[in-house]
Amino acid sequence: MATKQTQVTAKIMMSPAVLMLLAWMIVPLGMTLYFSFLRYNLLMPGMEEFTGFGNYEFFLTDPAFLEALGNTLLLVGGVLLATVIGGTFLAILIDQPIWGRGIVRLLVIAPFFVMPTVSALVWKNMLMHPVNGLFAWITRGLGAEPVDWLADLPLFSITVIVAWGWLPFATLIILTALQSLDSEQKEAAEMDGAGPISIFWFITLPHLSRALTVVTLIETIFLLSVFAEIYVTTGGGPGTASTNLPFLIYIQALLQYDAGTASAGGVVAIILANIVAIFLIRMIGKNLET
Template identity: 70%
Template sequence: MATLHTRASARLMMAPSVIVLFAWMIVPLAMTLYFSFQRYNLLSPDEHGWTGLLNYTYFLTDPAFGDALTNTLLLVGGVLAITVVGGLCLALMLDQPFWGRGIVRLLVIAPFFVMPTVSALVWKNMLMNPVYGVFAWIARTLGVEPIDWLADVPLLSIILIVAWQWLPFATLILLTALQSLDTEQQEAAEMDGAGVVGRFIHLVLPHLARPITVVILIETIFLLGVFAEILVTTGGGPGTATTNIVYLVYSQALLQFDVGGASAGGIVAVVLANIVAVFLIRLIGKNLDR
């Protein structure tokens, strides 16, 4: 009886915050869903009316949608490949004892605390600029013609910028998991004649399977919403070379002033993100059950 009373009291105390959180999430989503079925352009607000699925049809058949979907997948996949592999290598390096390891760890983690807009501007103006950037200076020093990164390989440039921001996160998670590895197992494997590669494949990688899956899940959810880096560097171009789903929705809403079409695009983006999230959550669940 006391237990039931305690549960009821706990639910009653939690109810206000749950209601506020639910309203904070559901009200914008409901408004977006409503406008996605409306003909609503800010340049002609008087022409307002029900359009059914017409906004969704226009968005999904827009030639830019295919490019945006492809760019989104390439961006997520490229950043995940760099951060997981690079984070694993950095975690293995930082797990070894050496002089100044604390300072190196601090420097490795530092990029994660830099605002995306600031880091994108630094990469654009100080590193990737074809005239006075660091990469251009290195190329000229080696006798090679500098590359205009944001014009010649724009999507790769965005991937590098975003990966630089997320590499510390992957490194921190994998380093924490690596430090929890039982040293007695490694010593026993070494005594049995297992080499460095064998210990890495049969001990380290299985131990890091779950942390790697968590890194992939969290990063994927955030990478589907990359926007600031694209806005301040390439503006989605050249053409649609760096336009992802989020930037396509932004361009329809605030550049073309088509609120109805942008709302439909927003709902499509939410559905795609939830499909990816459910798939990854089930993948993590299977991994945790092993």
């Protein structure tokens, strides 16, 4: 058992790292809050003036804000739906005793190690390109007109790209939980006459509930800040059809050079992300208590 002196020594040794971590978080947040109350254009340095909540009002009343918020929610919801359902299906599939199961598992989790920018470029130029892409080649082979995915269905296309990158993560977490399921429960259910669907619905799915909650929590936190896939593929367009909140803040800051409004948008995004995180943390807490 640690003595009081040992605990004090441990705290003293940890304090530099803790202080550095706090500074790394608080300094950027403090600067963002400071600039959010200023009328600050990057092209006119030295001409800043206090504007109060004017930047927040301008950002929240911007017609692009509501569309960006809706696109953010649709993107997060679409990716979660695809990865949770697809990850559960793949986890059950590769958990079966098939030949080359190790190689299959490696191939399934491989996309998670590809950088988002690289995967977006591959999808844009090799798969979804309306002239030279694989999908266009297959469509023409079937005698139909190719679809310009990134122009006609931009948000759906980005959802597919992001879901492809996050599917291995969901599969890996769900597979780990699936392997901890006691096989005797399934055998007992089979002896009682339960079919595969009943076993999945009443035994497997309840057992996976915690893993599914963890996947939902972690993915949601990261999906709220998707940027690279949008920047590389659609640039937020056509118009603002695929613009989410992080990309709207980027437009305000580095394309319109309005650092004040972009900082206000960043604060709004932080507040919304924390609301979602608190809700999900409470949900996962209730799930773990049961």
